[in-house]
Amino acid sequence: MPPAYVKPYVKRGKTDAADAEAICEAVTRPTMRFVAVKSEGQQAILMLHKTRDLLVRQRTGSINALRSHLAEYGIVIGQGPGGVKALVAVLQQSDDALPTQARVALQTIVTQLRTIAAQIEGLEAEVLAWHRTNETSRRLASIPGIGPITATALAAAVPDAALFRSGRQFAAWLGLTQGQAAQAARSASGASANRATAI
Numbered sequence: 548m549p550p551a552y553v554k555p556y557v558k559r560g561k562t563d564a565a566d567a568e569a570i571c572e573a574v575t576r577p578t579m580r581f582v583a584v585k586s587e588g589q590q591a592i593l594m595l596h597k598t599r600d601l602l603v604r605q606r607t608g609s610i611n612a613l614r615s616h617l618a619e620y621g622i623v624i625g626q627g628p629g630g631v632k633a634l635v636a637v638l639q640q641s642d643d644a645l646p647t648q649a650r651v652a653l654q655t656i657v658t659q660l661r662t663i664a665a666q667i668e669g670l671e672a673e674v675l676a677w678h679r680t681n682e683t684s685r686r687l688a689s690i691p692g693i694g695p696i697t698a699t700a701l702a703a704a705v706p707d708a709a710l711f712r713s714g715r716q717f718a719a720w721l722g723l724t725q726g727q728a729a730q731a732a733r734s735a736s737g738a739s740a741n742r743a744t745a746i
Contacts, residue, residue: 552579585706592677592703596696599670606663613638613656620645631660674699 556569573579585593610631617623617634622644624633635657638650645653678684678695687698711717718724 589703589706592674592699595670595674596700599667602663602667606660609656609660613653616653
């Protein structure tokens with residue numbers, strides 16, 4: 548069960564006994580929702596995805612650092628993967644434009660970028676290998692707009708799609724629906740527009 552659903556049943560301070568009593572109380576409720584248990588394989592694939600996400604964020608930070616440091620010396624190039632390659636090329640060519648210490652620091656960042664890129668490729672190869680062996684992931688990838696990365700993440704994160712009563716509930720679980728505050732504001736603005744029309 549999700550811990551947030553059990554918490555209202557805790558009667559006193561947090562102890563193991565109080566938690567166990569709250570779990571026993573919560574499990575008897577007919578409307579209680581349960582978390583599907585993931586297999587070890589699904590947990591491993593999710594770990595690959597989380598590690599890849601960490602490396603992608605580190606790569607972004609390194610690129611931003613490289614770009615900002617070179618900008619301090621007036622070297623500014625467009626964004627995107629092509630811009631990163633151009634920055635690295637400029638760094639290798641500009642022997643006189645940068646002090647030795649700056650070149651050493653920037654070469655460290657470039658080496659880190661290459662290492663991270665190789666690690667991301669390795670993780671993606673592992674994800675793709677699992678994707679090829681998993682029927683659910685392959686079926687998800689047949690949907691337009693869903694590739695192997697998204698398909699494997701969905702197949703690993705959702706052990707049983709029957710837990711969701713509708714597509715809207717699944718979208719809300721993914722975080723693709725508007726928050727309650729935004730929906731309430733939209734409803735209120737619609738109601739005020741209707742009153743204005745009536746007047």
